[in-house]
Amino acid sequence: MDACTLGDLLDVIGGPSVRLHTAPRGLTVPVTEALLYDAHAPLPRAPGALLLAVGVRASAAGPLARAAAQAGMSGLVVRGPDGPLAEAESAGVALLSVDEDAAWHQVHLLFASAIGALPQGPGLTGTGGIPGTAALGDLFALADAVAAAVGGATAVEDPRQRILAYSTVPGQAVDEDRRQGILGLQVPGSPENSEQYRTLFAARGVVRLPALAGRDNLPRLAVAVRAGGETLGSLWVVDDGGLAPDAEEALTQGASTAALLLLRARAAQELARHQDGDLLRRLLDGTADPAGAAHRLGLDTVRVAAFVLDSTAPAPDGEQTALRLLDLVRLQCETRYGRQACVLVDGVVYALLPAPGEHGGAREPQGRAGVERPSAPRPGGVSTVGRSAPAGAPRRRTNRHSHKGLAEDIVRRAGQALRVPVRAGLGDVVAGLAEVPASRADADLVLRVVGPELPVASVDEVRPRVTLLRLTEVLGERRELSAGSWRGVLAYDTEHGTDYARTLIAWLDAGCDMAGAARLLAVHPNTCRYRLKQAQQQLGIDLDDPDERLVLWLQLRTLGGLDARH
Incomplete structure (x- = not known):
């Protein structure tokens, strides 16, 4: 895939909150960016863009749909359900809508992060085949930038206290908790540590947290990373007493950027999952190209x-x-x-x-x-996340x-x-x-x-079981394979109250051993011997013929559903 398409975008963010109303040019039209409409500035020429109708009521967005088409854009996004459907179809642009109460800056973040994650070529992965790795590489660059601005060693974590990225600015203080966390890529657990996370995620902004007891540790400056009402992770800075005066403001700005990068990584991962799932679906039914799939x-x-x-x-x-x-x-x-x-x-x-x-x-x-x-990725360089293990x-x-x-x-x-x-x-x-x-x-x-x-x-x-299962299906589908003396045995038992079928199965299951068959049936060997003799005389079965024994056993086991062990 060389570029993100409307269909790709909807696969990632489509649902109750983002709805497609019409796509006159289909779902394969390219989507290059999400633009916020500015009523006080001319509409730029932006082929493939989605225009977010900021400040325009959905029912009055018809002229904007036509203007978007003239600017080469792929679609228009309105807020609320009453969008200009006829005008969009006439202009040849897709019409999408978001919830009436959605904040435009959050809508823009959602679309921009998804679009930014999608056009990464085949597989949509970064280094090592890990979805969203490029975005995680950007998190390392962000950690370095925040560390330089704030003045302390910085780490980016997910909600499960797993460390996603960290700074490597020379000369910044670190403590034992940071060292141990990095070595295991997981924040060391403790009741005191858990309490600090509860404090952090309950706060609405930056919090200052004291050093944990029991180790040679330093205090922390931390902020939750959120998008909308969802917590995506957190940013942590080691505070050795020398942080910048505007450290809290810089950390807040870093959290906003981290949210965008984490959403981008998630969007790339979700799209990769969807595409891999669709590819597997086609592999399963034999319609995929094996070489391309490999x-x-x-x-x-x-x-x-x-x-x-x-x-x-x-x-x-x-x-x-x-x-x-x-x-x-x-x-x-x-x-x-x-x-x-x-x-x-x-x-x-x-x-x-x-x-x-x-x-x-x-x-x-x-x-x-x-x-x-x-x-580690350097600013302006290419991320090499995933090439080595700690x-x-x-x-x-x-x-x-x-x-x-x-x-x-x-x-x-x-x-x-x-x-x-x-x-x-x-x-x-x-x-x-x-x-x-x-x-x-x-x-x-x-x-x-x-x-x-x-x-x-x-x-x-379970090869024997599945083989018998398939034999049951094959024998049952063909008249010439389902005919035979097995039917007569079952019918005779039903009519006369005999137990010839189970006796035959027990004897055949036991390898034609009379004592073994008697044990399976919990009867005397002479009883088995008598039943088999009567079955041959009454039904004309030739138990001396190995072919007839084989066919009779298969038909009774598969078509008759008999098993001497049950």
């Missing part, structure tokens, strides 16, 4: 994993629960392998798992502030035998979170994405044979 996903040898809610325990809202299952599967797969293709198709969540030797796993994160970070960082696992462990972990976690049992099936490992439909067919078959006693299985583990 290039985009960075995978070749793979297997399909399928997850489904247990139909015997229906959820209150099946569709929403299935979407939550998709989120859970994606989260666990991304934690294990990094960027991951997952999709929900007809109630089944499919994931494409890399086989041994593939490079589709997660890159390791880099170090943090106060400790030299490898390949000491002690976990390595990704791509052992094929770990696939089942991952599936079992997902089934356990999903069952607990959704309060509905989840089943999982693993298809065969295939060499080449052209064979993904075959691995999917395997996984689908496994889902049909797993249950409470075996909630997770690979196709190799």
Whole structure:
């Protein structure tokens, strides 16, 4: 993809708050930027732009739609539902609307961050195949800029206290908590630390926090990073007593920029997820180009994993629960392998798992502030986030035998979170994405044979079961394959109250051993012997013919549904 399109944009931010009313030129028109309308300035020539109708009522925006078309713009965004639909269609520009009470600066931030994240070429990823890495590289540059302006070592964190970026301005003081946090890319946990985070996220602006007790630590200056009403993370500055007089103002400005960068990273990640999911959907049904898919996903040898809610325990809202299952599967797969293709198709969540030797796993994160970070991006340079791992960082696992462990972990976690049992099936490992439909067919078959006693299985583990399942379907579809003496055996048992069919199955299951059959049926061997003799005489079955024994056993097991063990 060379540029963001209207369809791409709607995939990321479309929904109840951003609605498309018309797109006369389709969803493939390019979208290059979001512009705020200024009634006191001439409208610029801006091919591909979306014009935000600031200060113009939706019902009166018809002239603005025509002016946007003359300026080469792709669309007009109004506030409220009563936009100039006819004028937009006549002018050939898309018409979108946002909520009536939406603030225009927040709308502009939403559109600008999404558009800024999308046109990054195939895969829409930064270094290492991690969605939004370019934006995370910008966070390092931001941390350096804030540190220089404020006068203290700075770190950018997400809401879970994971460190996303940090400054490396020489000569700035650091303490033990900062060093330990950078080495683990996670803020060290403690009750006192948790209380400081509660104070920070409850505040509306910058807060000054005392040094944590028990270590050689320094105070902090911190501010929450928010967009609208959502908390995206936080900015932290080590305060050694020498911060700039305007440190709070500089930190507030840094938080505003961090919000834009974090939204951009999220938009890139969501778009990459959507596109990877759509690509996986086409791989599953055999309509995707395998070579192009392999290039985009960075995978070749793979297997399909399928997850489904247990139909015997229906959820209150099946569709929403299935979407939550998709989120859970994606989260666990991304934690294990990094960027991951997952999709929900007809109630089944499919994931494409890399086989041994593939490079589709997660890159390791880099170090943090106060400790030299490898390949850190410099201002004006290209981010190299993800090229090196800190000491002690976990390595990704791509052992094929770990696939089942991952599936079992997902089934356990999903069952607990959704309060509905989840089943999982693993298809065969295939060499080449052209064979993904075959691995999917395997996984689908496994889902049909797993249950409470075996909630997770690979196709190799249940090969006999799935083979009999497919044989049942094939035999049942063909008249010449479903005809035979098995029908006469069942009919005779029904009419005369005999038990010849179960006796035959037990004897055949036991390898034609009379004592073994008797044990399966819990009867005397002479009883089995008598029944088999009567069955041959009454029904004309030749049990001395190995071919007839084989066909009779298959038909009774598959079409008759008999099993001496149950």
